[in-house]
Amino acid sequence: MQAWFRVTLILCAFGLLREIRPSEPFVSEFLLGEWREVTEEQLNREVYPVGTYSYLALLVLVFLVTDFLRFKPVIILSGISGISVYAILLWTTSLAWLKVTQFIYGLYMATEVAYYTYIYAKVESDKYPRVSSYTRIAALSGRFLSGITAQLLTHFGLMDYRELNYITFTAQILATTWAFWLPTVQYGIYFHRNKANTSPDKQLQHNRSIRSNIVEASTLIARHARAAYSRPKVIVWSALYAVATALFVQTQIYVQLLWKQIQESSNQTVAYNGAVEAAQTLLGAGGAFMASKYAAPGAPAPVAAVQGLALFVGTYANNVFVSYAGYIVVGMLFHYTITLASAKIAGQLSDESCFGLIFGINTLIGTGLQSLLTLILIQTLKLPIDSQYFSVSGLYLLLASIWLLGWMVNMCKQKRNIHNNAQY
Numbered sequence: 001m002q003a004w005f006r007v008t009l010i011l012c013a014f015g016l017l018r019e020i021r022p023s024e025p026f027v028s029e030f031l032l033g034e035w036r037e038v039t040e041e042q043l044n045r046e047v048y049p050v051g052t053y054s055y056l057a058l059l060v061l062v063f064l065v066t067d068f069l070r071f072k073p074v075i076i077l078s079g080i081s082g083i084s085v086y087a088i089l090l091w092t093t094s095l096a097w098l099k100v101t102q103f104i105y106g107l108y109m110a111t112e113v114a115y116y117t118y119i120y121a122k123v124e125s126d127k128y129p130r131v132s133s134y135t136r137i138a139a140l141s142g143r144f145l146s147g148i149t150a151q152l153l154t155h156f157g158l159m160d161y162r163e164l165n166y167i168t169f170t171a172q173i174l175a176t177t178w179a180f181w182l183p184t185v186q187y188g189i190y191f192h193r194n195k196a197n198t199s200p201d202k203q204l205q206h207n208r209s210i211r212s213n214i215v216e217a218s219t220l221i222a223r224h225a226r227a228a229y230s231r232p233k234v235i236v237w238s239a240l241y242a243v244a245t246a247l248f249v250q251t252q253i254y255v256q257l258l259w260k261q262i263q264e265s266s267n268q269t270v271a272y273n274g275a276v277e278a279a280q281t282l283l284g285a286g287g288a289f290m291a292s293k294y295a296a297p298g299a300p301a302p303v304a305a306v307q308g309l310a311l312f313v314g315t316y317a318n319n320v321f322v323s324y325a326g327y328i329v330v331g332m333l334f335h336y337t338i339t340l341a342s343a344k345i346a347g348q349l350s351d352e353s354c355f356g357l358i359f360g361i362n363t364l365i366g367t368g369l370q371s372l373l374t375l376i377l378i379q380t381l382k383l384p385i386d387s388q389y390f391s392v393s394g395l396y397l398l399l400a401s402i403w404l405l406g407w408m409v410n411m412c413k414q415k416r417n418i419h420n421n422a423q424y
Contacts (some may be wrong), residue, residue, distance in 0.1 A: 004122070004123040004124070004127055004131070007119070007122050007123065007182075007183055008119060008123070008131050008134050008135070010178070010181055010182055010183075011115070011118060011119055011135060011138075011182060012134055012135055012137075012138035013138070013178055014075065014079075014115065014175050014178050014179050014182070015115055015135055015138040015139045015142065016138045016139070016141055016142045017142070017171050017172075017174050017175035017178060018078070018079065018082065018115070018139075018142065018171070018172070018175040019138075019139050019140075019141075019142025019143050019146065020142050020145060020146055020149075020167070020168070020171035021142075021143075021146050021168040021171065022146045022147075022149040022150035022153065022164045022167050022168060022274070023086070023089075023150070023161070023164040023165040023167070023168040024146065024150075024168070024277075025146070025147055025150045025151070025256075025273040025274040025276070025277040026150060026154065026161045026164060026256075026271065026273050026274065027256065028043065028256035028257055028260060029161050029256065029260065029271060029273070030089075030161035030162055030164070030165070031043055031047070031098070032260065033161055033162070035093065035162050036093050036098070037093070037095075038095060038098065040257055040260070040261075040385075042095060043257065044254065044257055044378060044385065045378055045379060045382070046095070046099070047095075047098055047099060047102055048102065048253055048254065048374075049374050049375075049378060049379060050099050050102035050103055050106075051102035051103070051105045051106050051109075051253075052106075052253070052367075052370060052371050052374045053106070053371055053374075054102065054103040054105075054106025054107065055105075055106035055109050055110055055367055055371075056106075056364075056367045056368055056370075056371045057106070058106050058107050058110040059109075059110040059113070059363070059364055059367055060364065061110075062074065062107075062110040062111055062113060062114070063110075063113060063360045063364060066111075066113060066114045066117065067117075067121075067188040067189055067190050067191050067217070068188065068191045068214075068217070070121070070184070070185040070186075070187070070188050070191075071114050071117065071118040071121060071185045071188075072118070072179070072182050072184055072185060074111050074113075074114035075111070075114045075115060075118060075179050075182060076176060076179045076180065077107075077111055078108060078111035078112065078114060078115065078179075079172055079173075079175045079176025079177075079179050080176055081104050081105075081107045081108040081111060082108050082172035082175065082176070083169065083172045083173055083176060084104050085101050085104050085105050085108055085172075086165050086168050086169040086172060087169060088100060088101045088104070089101055089165055090162070090165050090166070090169060113360060113363070115135065115139075116135060116359075117189070117356045117359075117360070118182070118185065119131045119132075119135060120189060120355075120356050121185045121187070121188060121189055122183065122185060128355075136288075137285075140281055140284070140285050143277065143278075143281045144278050144281045144282055146274075146277070146278075147274045147275065147276070147277035147278030147279075147280075147281060148274065148275070148278045149167070149274070150164055150273070150274030150277075151272065151273075151274030151275040151278065152274075154271075154274065155270075188217075189356060189357075190217040190220055190221055190357075191213055191214075191217045221357060224351060224354045224357055225357060225358070225361065227350075227351075227354070228348070228349055228354050228357070228358050229358075231348050233344065233345075233348050234345055234348045234349070234358070236406070237341045237344040237345045237348075238341075238345060238358065238361075238362045238365075240300055240337065240341050240399075240403070241337075241338060241341040241342065241345070241362045241366065242362050242363075242365040242366040242369060243366070243369060243399055244300075244304075244334060244337045244338060244341070244366075244399075245338065245362075245363065245366030245367075245369075245370070246366045246367070246368075246369035246370040246372075246373060247307075247370075247373075247392055247395055247396060247399070248330065248331070248334040249366070249367075249370045250370050250373045250374070250377075250392055251311065251327070251330055251389070251392055252331075254385065254388065254389075255323075255327055255389075256273060257385050258315065258323060258385050258386065258389055259271070259273065259320055259323055259324070261385055261386070262318055262319070262320045262323055263320050265318060266318065266319065266320065268320055272324065276324045276327060276328060279328050280327065280328045280331035280332065281331075283328060283331070283332040284331050284332050284334070284335035285335065286332065287332040287333060287334070287335040287336035287339070288335045288336065288338075288339040290336050291335075291336045291337075291339035291340040291343065292339070292343070295340055295343065295344075297344075297407060297410075298403075298404070298407040299340065300337055300340070300341075300399075300400075300403045301400045301401075301403040301404035301407060302400070303333045303336060303337055303400075304333075304337070304396050304397070304399040304400035304403060305396070305397060305400035306329065306333060307329065307330045307333050307334070307396045308393045308394070308395075308396030308397040308399075308400060309393070309397075310325070310326040310327075310329040310330055311326055311327075311330055311389055311392060311393040311396060312326075312389075312390065312393035312394075313326055314326020314327060314389075315386050315389040315390055315393065316390075342359070345358060345362075373392070373395075377391055377392075
């Protein structure tokens with residue numbers, strides 16, 4: 001077995017185990033259940049926002065530290081933070097501890113960047129497309145299995161919502177243990193770069209100060225970022241990546257509260273959250289595949305419009321199955337948009353290491369925008385849950401309008417340039 005493929009399999013096994021979290025499709029049901037004394041209002045305005053803000057703050061730190069620590073320690077930290085989250089959820093009941101779990105969950109999600117970027121420091125650049133696909137497939141497979149498992153176990157009464165956390169807790173322990181098997185990265189993409197170079201003076205390389213290492217890496221990061229974002233197409237597609245991420249994450253975090261409100265108003269007691277998440281994951285993979293076949297620059301406009309309409313109808317209809325369907329449509333098209341934007345950005349980059357950097361920056365911007373949405377919609381305007389989703393659906397339609405206008409302006413410029421060139 002080739003070395004690069006063996007490393008990829010080990011990493012994918014970690015990603016699969018990490019994403020086996022059958023408790024997540026029913027996390028709101030669990031937190032609002034008999035095991036805790038938490039209201040929907042507290043969960044919406046006091047608990048979930050802590051995770052959003054901590055994710056944003058910690059992502060900045062993790063993004064800078066991951067490469068310096070050479071990935072593996074951060075991947076292990078990801079597993080340990082996952083163990084901590086679900087241990088606290090299982091064996092505490094207070095609101096204060098629930099906020100602590102959200103802070104640690106922010107760390108858990110922030111350290112995910114190490115999983116997706118580790119492989120770029122371990123394999124040759126010509127293997128990037130393949131290993132990127134493998135790591136994403138592993139993560140999506142874990143999420144799909146989680147959704148199916150959660151639905152079957154709860155539907156047939158084999159486990160309640162609290163007991164699902166035992167499976168998640170065990171999976172995090174297994175993932176953390178498995179992470180120790182990952183080969184150590186000898187040098188980073190930006191830090192410790194000279195360790196990869198052949199130089200006769202190896203002792204000089206070894207004795208380089210941390211300060212000079214940081215200065216060199218910072219200079220290289222700034223140069224790559226400046227070179228990438230000086231291209232108009234990178235800016236445009238990065239903006240789409242960030243906005244699409246912000247809107248979908250905002251939709252995903254609070255959607256269980258919307259479903260619970262709809263179920264209570266229609267006297268429906270059976271929840272199908274697990275099946276919905278499984279379907280969204282499976283169709284999301286199909287959406288990502290669709291992006292490789294239909295990559296028209298104008299496509300994000302109708303896609304965002306459909307997402308906005310699906311979210312609006314799913315909220316307005318006051319039928320949980322319509323809301324399920326709307327969420328699945330939004331998720332499937334999100335994966336299409338993200339994959340398309342990533343491909344367009346990658347096509348504009350000349351240095352292989354730039355993609356991980358731009359991916360991290362765009363994710364950071366998207367998280368910042370999502371935090372801003374949380375601050376405005378939930379903690380400042382204090383909108384009820386259905387009004388929050390009407391607002392997000394309106395933002396999707398606004399995104400569609402802006403993209404359509406920009407695409408039409410660009411098409412007019414291209415036609416004008418062709419006409420001018422023909423005259424000469």
